[in-house]
Amino acid sequence: MHIVIMGCGRVGSALAQALEEQGHTVAVIDRDPTAFRRLGSSFGGRRVTGIGFDQDTLREAGIEDAGAFAAVSSGDNSNIIAARVAREMFGVENVAARIYDPRRAEVYQRLGIPTVATVRWTADQMLRRLLPSGAEPLWRDPTGGVQLAEVHASTAWVGHRISRLQDATGVRVAFLTRLGEAMLPSSQTVLQEGDLVHVMMRTDEIDRVEAAFAKGPEEEGGH
Numbered sequence: 001m002h003i004v005i006m007g008c009g010r011v012g013s014a015l016a017q018a019l020e021e022q023g024h025t026v027a028v029i030d031r032d033p034t035a036f037r038r039l040g041s042s043f044g045g046r047r048v049t050g051i052g053f054d055q056d057t058l059r060e061a062g063i064e065d066a067g068a069f070a071a072v073s074s075g076d077n078s079n080i081i082a083a084r085v086a087r088e089m090f091g092v093e094n095v096a097a098r099i100y101d102p103r104r105a106e107v108y109q110r111l112g113i114p115t116v117a118t119v120r121w122t123a124d125q126m127l128r129r130l131l132p133s134g135a136e137p138l139w140r141d142p143t144g145g146v147q148l149a150e151v152h153a154s155t156a157w158v159g160h161r162i163s164r165l166q167d168a169t170g171v172r173v174a175f176l177t178r179l180g181e182a183m184l185p186s187s188q189t190v191l192q193e194g195d196l197v198h199v200m201m202r203t204d205e206i207d208r209v210e211a212a213f214a215k216g217p218e219e220e221g222g223h
Helices: 010-021 033-039 055-060 076-089 102-110 118-130 162-169 203-215
Strands: 002-006 025-030 046-049 068-071 094-099 115-117 135-140 146-151 172-178 181-183 196-202
Touching: 002 010, 002 076, 010 025, 010 033, 010 181, 025 033, 033 046, 046 055, 055 076, 068 076, 076 094, 094 102, 102 115, 146 203, 162 172, 162 203, 196 203
Parallel strands: 002 025, 002 068, 025 046, 068 094, 094 115
Antiparallel strands: 135 146, 146 196, 172 181, 172 196
């Protein structure tokens, strides 16, 4: 998939690198050309200098072929405008905008623009670190049968691959939060101390999944 990211700050650059590692093609837009230094020399995607909601800039970034668009600049208004342009002018179905004002984020959520409210997200992450037990639902499908949740993993899982965690618990790891940044892991990614694990699972299996995460991996050869 081709993905366009507006904003090359810490979040945008980390997201771009993670997506490229997953095999996607990525274009990053920023009005400050020096911001692209965060991407590093190994980044193979496009670097586009310009305004992220300008249609010509978006076209240069390949928005017409994009399957997803992320607006993660430092400006709420710019992020929302860019997300709406990507969806309404170019028909990109998967869009998301980072919003600093949580009240404003709720409004845009109701308008159908998926948002991440930075203040609320940070507060939630602090709570998860202070009270690291149980599963914290982040999203549920309309039927309530499947949910995205953050589940506390025992330190016994540190040093083990995501694939082993998934096999042992029956969940799918959607993403990790590592050192304050979201990352998309592969099955070979090794869990590190402090990782926050976000998984997709059936709602009726929460208790079983929590128990498996808390227990840690079983010894080789024993299941």
